[in-house]
Amino acid sequence: xxxxxxxxxxxxxxxxxxxxxxxxxxxxxxxxxxxxxxxxxxxxxxxxxxxxxxxxxxxxxxxxxxxxxxxxxxxxxxxxxxxxxxxxxxxxxx
Numbered sequence: 747x748x749x750x751x752x753x754x755x756x757x758x759x760x761x762x763x764x765x766x767x768x769x770x771x772x773x774x775x776x777x778x779x780x781x782x783x784x785x786x787x788x789x790x791x792x793x794x795x796x797x798x799x800x801x802x803x804x805x806x807x808x809x810x811x812x813x814x815x816x817x818x819x820x821x822x823x824x825x826x827x828x829x830x831x832x833x834x835x836x837x838x839x840x
Contacts, residue, residue: 768787781837786804789801
């Protein structure tokens, strides 16, 4: 299932069961404009099945290199974490 945030960014549900939901969210274009950046989240569901993106945990942040179609994992599990070297090489991020 694909949905969109208030900013118009896509959100794709990858896995869902009674207890958790995992989804991929488009974040933005990389600094060097060669990659699209995506964030993989997991969120616990409440007893009534509801869930809130604000309570989700980051599982990883990915770069999709548009020219090669390669996907590079950053290894980051928070916005402030340091990613791996390859992620920074392909994205031009600092």
